[in-house]
Amino acid sequence: MTHSHTGRTGPVGSVYDSGPTSVQNPLPTASPVETAKILAEVELPTISKGPIIRRPRMVAAVENLGLEARAVTRMQTIAEKYGRGPIMLALPGRKMSMVLDPDHVHRILEESPEPFATAETLKRHALKHFEPQVALISHGPERARRREVNEQLLDHNHPIHRMAQQFMPAVREEAQALLEQVDTAGGSLDYSTYFKAWFRLVNRVVLGDSYRDDEQLIELMETQRARGNWAFFRPVDTDARDEIHARIDQAVSRAEPGSIAAFMNEMGTSANSETSREEDVQQIPQWLFAFDPAGMASYRGLALLASHQDRLDAARFQVDEEAQADTPMLPLLRATVLESLRLWATTPMILRETTREVEFEHGVMPEGTTVLIFAPFFHRDEKNLDFAHRFSPEVWDHERTRDEWPLVPFSAGPGLCPGRHLVLLLTSNFIAQIVGQRSIDLLSHDLEPGRLPALLNNFSLKFHLSQR
Numbered sequence: 001m002t003h004s005h006t007g008r009t010g011p012v013g014s015v016y017d018s019g020p021t022s023v024q025n026p027l028p029t030a031s032p033v034e035t036a037k038i039l040a041e042v043e044l045p046t047i048s049k050g051p052i053i054r055r056p057r058m059v060a061a062v063e064n065l066g067l068e069a070r071a072v073t074r075m076q077t078i079a080e081k082y083g084r085g086p087i088m089l090a091l092p093g094r095k096m097s098m099v100l101d102p103d104h105v106h107r108i109l110e111e112s113p114e115p116f117a118t119a120e121t122l123k124r125h126a127l128k129h130f131e132p133q134v135a136l137i138s139h140g141p142e143r144a145r146r147r148e149v150n151e152q153l154l155d156h157n158h159p160i161h162r163m164a165q166q167f168m169p170a171v172r173e174e175a176q177a178l179l180e181q182v183d184t185a186g187g188s189l190d191y192s193t194y195f196k197a198w199f200r201l202v203n204r205v206v207l208g209d210s211y212r213d214d215e216q217l218i219e220l221m222e223t224q225r226a227r228g229n230w231a232f233f234r235p236v237d238t239d240a241r242d243e244i245h246a247r248i249d250q251a252v253s254r255a256e257p258g259s260i261a262a263f264m265n266e267m268g269t270s271a272n273s274e275t276s277r278e279e280d281v282q283q284i285p286q287w288l289f290a291f292d293p294a295g296m297a298s299y300r301g302l303a304l305l306a307s308h309q310d311r312l313d314a315a316r317f318q319v320d321e322e323a324q325a326d327t328p329m330l331p332l333l334r335a336t337v338l339e340s341l342r343l344w345a346t347t348p349m350i351l352r353e354t355t356r357e358v359e360f361e362h363g364v365m366p367e368g369t370t371v372l373i374f375a376p377f378f379h380r381d382e383k384n385l386d387f388a389h390r391f392s393p394e395v396w397d398h399e400r401t402r403d404e405w406p407l408v409p410f411s412a413g414p415g416l417c418p419g420r421h422l423v424l425l426l427t428s429n430f431i432a433q434i435v436g437q438r439s440i441d442l443l444s445h446d447l448e449p450g451r452l453p454a455l456l457n458n459f460s461l462k463f464h465l466s467q468r
């Protein structure tokens with residue numbers, strides 16, 4: 001399905017080396033009152049929920065108060081007034097802009113990391129607590145080599161990771177163990193149980209089978225991520241950070257068969273002959289961190305399926321069809337996870353920072369400006385998308401292009417998430433075991449198919465599973 005960018009189209013601006021400066025031709029700036037409203041209604045809820053690790057109580061509060069929908073409405077009001085933007089916020093001492101136009105989303109993501117660096121200041125301060133050398137907050141040649149390591153190890157462009165066959169027994173065993181646990185609990189499934197099972201799988205795939213029950217590493221990561229939520233307001237706990245890296249380094253040395261840690265070890269310096277072992281190891285905390293939203297997205301995917309019987313039937317049909325495959329592709333379950341991420345983006349704010357002045361149609365953005373793409377504004381824009389609030393897996397039946405409306409749960413362009421296919425492979429196969437073997441009822445929420453909520457609190461979602 002394709003959608004024109006109704007109402008907000010136009011040629012993408014070009015960059016001139018010798019055009020007017022941001023002083024001569026500034027971008028429109030939101031008034032102080034509008035800026036305050038954007039900060040309070042768009043940024044504050046996202047920051048309160050926890051950008052690096054979610055705070056369950058704040059997620060519940062944002063859900064109950066309907067703040068997520070208000071954020072999108074605020075952005076729509078701003079876009080109605082300012083048109084294509086981008087707009088600068090009236091912040092003393094900080095250059096920050098909001099993206100309002102779908103073409104600009106594509107442009108900014110395509111033109112990363114120059115002039116739109118992924119290593120944006122706030123993000124750098126948040127992530128330095130546990131992964132100071134990760135590709136996402138690196139720039140220049142360093143970023144290029146670290147990105148390359150991620151692409152190699154995560155098999156970036158392949159829907160089926162080259163090690164997929166080795167991951168499948170762990171997927172089936174951990175899903176089976178989860179189902180047995182749920183049966184023992186009389187059929188009830190809550191997020192904490194799901195999350196633990198999911199991370200037993202993640203630990204096995206990333207680090208090796210003997211790490212299955214290593215909750216200490218998960219806890220260490222969680223503590224550092226909680227510090228990351230406070231970015232530069234908290235000092236870095238270098239001992240805890242070193243401990244994380246030492247544990248991961250040890251897993252790489254152990255090189256347990258079937259793990260990506262072993263793959264890293266095997267590739268040695270061939271993943272990228274210019275990176276050091278330390279740099280390679282430093283990419284892995286990002287994976288452990290990012291498998292957390294994958295757990296949320298797949299769990300919310302179960303809620304979507306439980307409330308859309310026809311989709312569930314179709315997904316089950318595919319599960320049965322591919323039951324004998326070594327590495328099932330499961331397009332409908334992959335699309336379910338993608339839809340879960342479109343509807344309830346786990347990276348709602350994609351941040352970039354300009355490395356020089358950049359010209360747009362309506363003015364020049366200064367160097368050093370934080371550029372904020374608020375994904376829900378584009379993903380849930382009912383003015384331009386007829387499927388904005390519906391579960392529409394068909395939207396993902398082809399690779400989305402930049403001629404289409406931006407749906408960017410995994411970002412796009414040169415900063416596109418290199419783990420996306422691995423996430424979809426593991427989540428789809430994990431939930432396939434659940435929906436393939438059990439009937440599933442959503443107990444905690446009543447999802448209205450025509451009007452899905454702006455936020456779905458994964459922590460409070462509860463299901464009842466029974467034998468089919």
Ligand code: HEM
Pocket residue numbers: 118135136137147150154286287288290291293294295297341346347350351408409410411414415416417418419420422423
């Ligand atoms: C549902 C789960 C996930 C989602 C929604 C997601 C989404 C994203 C997004 C939006 C970005 C761009 C962030 C930015 O530009 O600021 C990103 C980057 C990245 N993701 Fe993921 N991700 C997920 C899981 C994973 C996993 C499991 C891995 C690794 C196994 C991974 C590896 C990475 C890496 C290495 C980057 C940095 C890429 C770069 O800077 O070039 N992600 N991801």
